[in-house]
Amino acid sequence: MKALGKGSIASIVRVGLTIAWYVLWVAAVCVLVGAISYGVVLTLIANGSIDPALLQGGAGNADLGEQGGGNFHVTYDQPGGGTWPVVVPALLIAGVVVAGSLIIVWRLRKLFDSFSSGEPFQRENATHLRVIWITMLAIEVSRYVLLALTGILLARFGGPDVDANYQLAIDFSTWGSILILIVLAEVFREGARLKEEQELTI
Amino acid sequence: MAIRVTLDRILLDRRMSLTDLSEKVGVTLANLSILKTGKAKAIRFSTLNALCRVLDCQPGEILSFEPSEDDALDEAADQAAE
Numbered sequence: 001m002k003a004l005g006k007g008s009i010a011s012i013v014r015v016g017l018t019i020a021w022y023v024l025w026v027a028a029v030c031v032l033v034g035a036i037s038y039g040v041v042l043t044l045i046a047n048g049s050i051d052p053a054l055l056q057g058g059a060g061n062a063d064l065g066e067q068g069g070g071n072f073h074v075t076y077d078q079p080g081g082g083t084w085p086v087v088v089p090a091l092l093i094a095g096v097v098v099a100g101s102l103i104i105v106w107r108l109r110k111l112f113d114s115f116s117s118g119e120p121f122q123r124e125n126a127t128h129l130r131v132i133w134i135t136m137l138a139i140e141v142s143r144y145v146l147l148a149l150t151g152i153l154l155a156r157f158g159g160p161d162v163d164a165n166y167q168l169a170i171d172f173s174t175w176g177s178i179l180i181l182i183v184l185a186e187v188f189r190e191g192a193r194l195k196e197e198q199e200l201t202i
Numbered sequence: 203m204a205i206r207v208t209l210d211r212i213l214l215d216r217r218m219s220l221t222d223l224s225e226k227v228g229v230t231l232a233n234l235s236i237l238k239t240g241k242a243k244a245i246r247f248s249t250l251n252a253l254c255r256v257l258d259c260q261p262g263e264i265l266s267f268e269p270s271e272d273d274a275l276d277e278a279a280d281q282a283a284e
Contacts, residue, residue: 196243197243197244200241200242200243201242201243201244201245201246202233202237202242202244202245202246202249
């Protein structure tokens with residue numbers, strides 16, 4: 001089976017990316033609805049319509065980070081995890097991951113569109129790869145920042161009922177992927193330049 | 203680009219159209235147009251050979267060098283490096 005062109009592996013991957021694109025939009029809507037719902041609940045608590053104890057519950061446990069893993073990993077044992085220092089960073093983390101994934105998948109779709117058409121070396125593809133590695137870098141840096149923020153918020157406002165466990169691990173596979181994408185973006189830029197030159201050689 | 207293609211002048215001298223040249227040289231009209239308008243990045247020796255044969259001229263009559271500002275800067279950089 002050929003790698004590029006119609007009926008190739010690239011065209012199959014493109015279908016998978018299209019499915020991922022719609023799944024991510026559903027996830028984005030879920031995060032948005034969750035954020036709005038939580039905002040409404042906080043407003044109702046501020047008005048006195050809802051008992052604040054609803055979010056407090058009993059004792060809870062928060063696990064931040066993931067040992068040896070590269071994903072955002074914030075889990076909370078309910079009850080105790082419904083308070084804003086716990087939920088707001090979790091929503092922020094979810095937002096960053098979903099938004100970043102949407103950008104990456106959208107660029108990958110564009111990339112695989114041109115792979116499927118059999119013309120991989122285009123200047124736009126180098127730009128798509130560049131945007132993908134910048135987005136991956138932004139997500140990875142956000143991971144550290146948001147996990148630190150969550151830790152600070154839990155330590156200061158978490159209350160005695162929420163116990164936080166910190167496990168910050170540097171994910172070398174993500175950093176390796178970013179480096180590979182940087183090189184790949186330059187390879188595509190050079191490839192596009194050579195193709196242009198070849199086309200303009202009479 | 204400091205290299206200028208003077209194909210239009212030679213064609214005028216020879217009273218030949220670009221279409222005629224395209225047919226005689228075996229290069230598409232689109233490619234000859236790219237060459238004539240100076241948009242080409244490179245020219246193959248085989249193309250140059252065919253053009254010189256059909257137009258009965260030397261390569262220097264088709265191509266000319268006109269130093270640009272970039273060339274002056276490059277030359278200054280080379281001298282500084284030495």
